[in-house]
Amino acid sequence: MERKIVVPGDVVSDNIKMSGSGTYIRGDEVCASVYGLVNAGARYVSVIPLSGKYIPHANDRVIGIIIETTHSNWIVDINSPYDGLLHVSQYPRRIELEDMKKYLKVGDCVLVLVKDVDAAMKVELTMRDKELRRLTDGRITTIGPTKMPRVIGRSGSMIRLLKSIIGCGMFVGQNGRVWISGSEDRIDLAIQAIRYIEANAHTPGLTDRVQAFLKAKEKTMQSRIHESRDNEEW
């Protein structure tokens, strides 16, 4: 499907009831407010931005890094203009205040859920849900939050492909951080694939191209292994 590129101020619809995200109403027209691609649905027309920062919303799963411990909260960097607050009571088990540092230290990575964001942009996080935990192994890489959906793909097609072909664990946070677990060379390959997706985001047929990209990479890797074996024999 053809998607048009628009710049801020371009008219995208003349029905003001169609105004979706990335648009605003000017007079009796709907205009784009960001530089991006038009996504014209049946009921709403929205503009998908090509760049931008992550703005937290309730129920987002994000990957955070602890940057500070206060008397009852951990302050978490969530790759956003706003810092997240993780209260001790939101840790999966009961912790005494003085033991906080035993469980999460500055620099630790956590998989957390945004519980609530208020009007003053106070971001409350929680770890009280399944799968939410401290990340102890693997590596984290970052991709633009606007390109993050491409790593997941339509109903998870891309992430399934990456996991199965590369053979690694992977979690994509809404904030654009991607956690990858597995052996070092698998992680390296996964990061290369993610960089490829980032460079080719907003192009059609991306899943197939990533598949081809990974096959080619595997091949060169295999041949390199053969080479090193040959060298050993020699």
Added chain:
Amino acid sequence: MSEKPEHFIIDGKRLDGRRRDELRPIKIELSPLDRADGSCYLEWGRNKVVAAVYGPRELHPRHRQNMTGAVVQCRYNMASFSVDERIRPGPSRRSVEISKVIRQAFEHVVFTKFFPKTAIDIYIEVLRADAGTRTAGINAASLALADAGIPMRGLVSACAVGKVDGEIVLDLMKEEDNFGDADVPVAMTSDNRITLLQMDGRMTTEEFYKALELAKTGCTTVYELQRQALVEKYDNEYQAEGGLDE
């Protein structure tokens, strides 16, 4: 500095061979800076400017935070080597004033309400100055904002009009600016809402309205170039034949 020429317009042509209503050539390059959220390099005649946009990001000191929206900050700076005679580096009376008017030109165009407590920082560096650096800076900053994915009512386009030899001309060059009778920088959005209007020198009311009309045509031309630059950036970078395959 060069001497004042006897005539600015000879046989309907200006000193650099332009017509009265012709802009100097403009060259736009998007995202030259990797570390900025959005950036733009712009050449306008012999002007060379770079604009960088950072944000929305946390604003310090905290007492300046606005609970209802982002704060737009702008710094216009001329490099010491940007003019013939080296200028003292750092802010001057002139650059502080220009920073303020440029900030005001964007404050009401950017949708600040989406990003409470944050700052959106615009940095404009003039690498080479040749009259009309504030308008060049605004054009570059507008593209840098769009490149950073910041929601706006529209792109801001700017150009100057002026009066030389008693005639209204578009986009003054150095000599016309230095020795002309008036200089009117104008910035407006694509739907012709003025966000910056200054005047240096003298004009009659009729001349002023005529100049404003001419500025509108100039801004429209600039807008087309800005739009084209953004569309081309997408085409080049993503080689999009279709759209998303979601």
